[in-house]
Amino acid sequence: MQRSGFSWQGFSVLAAAITLGCTPSGVIVPDEETQDPDIVRPSPGESRLEMLPGPMLGPFDSYTTALETACEHFLNKPRSSAGRKPPPTALREEQVAFDLRWRVSKEYCAWMYYTPDGKYKISKLTDVTKSFGKKVNCLVPSKVEDRDYPSDSIKFIFLLHSHPYDTPISEDDILFLEREGERHGFDPETQDGKLRISIVAFFSHDDGPPACDGFYIYSAQTTRIFKWTRSRGHLTCEQTHVVDWHDYDNLDLSITPSVAPCPGKETP
Amino acid sequence: MRTPCLLVGIILLNCVKSPMPPLPSTGEDESIVFPEFSGPAAHVVTQPGGSYDVDGATLQALMTALNDFLSADSRDPSCWNRPDAWRYRVIRQGDTFFIRIQADPAFCAGKLMMLDSGAKYAISRDGRILRRLFTGQPDWTTGSETPDAGDGKGDAGRTTAPVDADIAGVLESTWSESRAWSDGGFKHSRPNPQHEGLGTPDGGSPPDGGVWPTPVR
Numbered sequence: 001m002q003r004s005g006f007s008w009q010g011f012s013v014l015a016a017a018i019t020l021g022c023t024p025s026g027v028i029v030p031d032e033e034t035q036d037p038d039i040v041r042p043s044p045g046e047s048r049l050e051m052l053p054g055p056m057l058g059p060f061d062s063y064t065t066a067l068e069t070a071c072e073h074f075l076n077k078p079r080s081s082a083g084r085k086p087p088p089t090a091l092r093e094e095q096v097a098f099d100l101r102w103r104v105s106k107e108y109c110a111w112m113y114y115t116p117d118g119k120y121k122i123s124k125l126t127d128v129t130k131s132f133g134k135k136v137n138c139l140v141p142s143k144v145e146d147r148d149y150p151s152d153s154i155k156f157i158f159l160l161h162s163h164p165y166d167t168p169i170s171e172d173d174i175l176f177l178e179r180e181g182e183r184h185g186f187d188p189e190t191q192d193g194k195l196r197i198s199i200v201a202f203f204s205h206d207d208g209p210p211a212c213d214g215f216y217i218y219s220a221q222t223t224r225i226f227k228w229t230r231s232r233g234h235l236t237c238e239q240t241h242v243v244d245w246h247d248y249d250n251l252d253l254s255i256t257p258s259v260a261p262c263p264g265k266e267t268p
Numbered sequence: 269m270r271t272p273c274l275l276v277g278i279i280l281l282n283c284v285k286s287p288m289p290p291l292p293s294t295g296e297d298e299s300i301v302f303p304e305f306s307g308p309a310a311h312v313v314t315q316p317g318g319s320y321d322v323d324g325a326t327l328q329a330l331m332t333a334l335n336d337f338l339s340a341d342s343r344d345p346s347c348w349n350r351p352d353a354w355r356y357r358v359i360r361q362g363d364t365f366f367i368r369i370q371a372d373p374a375f376c377a378g379k380l381m382m383l384d385s386g387a388k389y390a391i392s393r394d395g396r397i398l399r400r401l402f403t404g405q406p407d408w409t410t411g412s413e414t415p416d417a418g419d420g421k422g423d424a425g426r427t428t429a430p431v432d433a434d435i436a437g438v439l440e441s442t443w444s445e446s447r448a449w450s451d452g453g454f455k456h457s458r459p460n461p462q463h464e465g466l467g468t469p470d471g472g473s474p475p476d477g478g479v480w481p482t483p484v485r
Contacts, residue, residue: 048380050379062436063436064435067435085406102404102406109381138381138382139381140380140383141379141380142380159381164404170403171370171403172371172385173383175371176371176382179374179378180381192436193440198439219442221447222442224442226438226442237435246307251373254304254305254307262438263438263441264438264439264440
């Protein structure tokens with residue numbers, strides 16, 4: 001029987017379009033992350049965030065515990081992961097599907113900082129605040145404010161962000177990190193000794209309920225990128241890339257794949 | 269039937285304005301491989317006093333890339349939406365202009381970072397975008413895979429399997445190594461040109477005059 005005036009198929013497409021978050025005004029429909037108290041964005045009328053408030057997580061006694069906890073927390077946020085990237089030899093349909101997941105994904109950013117009472121904390125997250133004709137990215141302030149401490153007493157340890165899939169630290173990330181080292185200091189003094197300001201990129205291999213599958217880390221004024229992967233309860237490490245500084249004055253660098261064992265003592 | 273379809277059309281048309289990256293333009297050649305952009309530049313147009321020739325085709329290629337990267341509807345007052353917030357490098361190979369756009373980390377007064385923000389373009393001599401690749405965008409070019417990234421199966425180049433290791437042990441071992449610079453010295457802020465978008469970091473003026481040693485590996 002043919003019906004006229006209404007089609008469930010058309011209605012389904014309409015519902016799908018609405019579900020995808022598009023409105024006649026061309027903005028993303030507020031979804032759950034909009035209401036998330038962990039996420040901060042510029043107030044209406046403000047062009048940008050001036051600082052990230054803290055804490056979202058912590059206090060922690062060790063930066064490694066803080067790091068692992070933050071990874072899980074980041075990857076639990078909506079659209080943080082596009083899943084595992086198919087190889088270049090995969091079917092075109094798989095690649096297109098992954099491209100679409102990547103396009104709707106988003107990055108989250110925060111700072112891990114150290115407080116005068118010897119604790120590590122994670123600031124609140126920021127996600128996307130600007131798009132300019134391209135994929136939008138974290139627009140992250142250089143400053144954290146924690147009302148329990150004077151601003152200038154906070155030490156900046158790790159610049160944290162998530163990547164939508166398993167990709168290393170980018171050249172852009174390193175440029176900003178070196179700049180942050182100039183600004184905040186390269187070697188924050190803590191109860192664990194002098195650390196090194198570093199940038200971390202968390203990733204997950206899941207596009208369903210995501211979990212922390214690992215992270216890349218680069219420390220300022222070094223030449224290596226390390227990748228930590230969590231699998232079956234084990235955390236393994238390897239060097240995946242080296243950073244070639246062609247001209248530090250002009251922040252001219254390149255990142256080259258180079259696999260090698262991580263330094264330091266292995267766990268038994 | 270007509271009303272829902274019309275609504276869907278309106279909605280989808282409006283979705284074009286949503287903050288998602290544009291889909292690849294028809295005819296974009298995803299087989300194009302970008303050259304290595306790093307290394308000493310032949311000419312750097314940053315110092316006053318010199319004279320530089322820029323041919324029309326290069327300028328057109330730059331304008332094409334810039335107009336795509338910073339589309340007109342996004343040029344609001346936010347500092348990262350300004351052309352002068354970015355650094356540009358051009359490599360010409362035959363009739364193709366390869367352009368890398370990279371954030372100037374000193375911009376936004378050094379107070380706001382835009383992570384994973386750059387892009388690469390391949391522009392034809394007549395100003396068409398042959399290919400563009402944003403930082404982090406999946407690259408399906410054969411050979412684009414980084415070690416073990418993406419599919420988790422890439423063992424190319426690996427001589428040993430990743431081993432269990434203690435995070436603090438690895439990091440602190442790395443931090444205790446000599447720095448990437450020959451004197452192991454501490455880097456201070458460089459003198460920056462005074463510009464609305466540029467600012468000096470909190471560290472103030474460079475006590476050493478801003479002279480940085482050359483990094484070594």
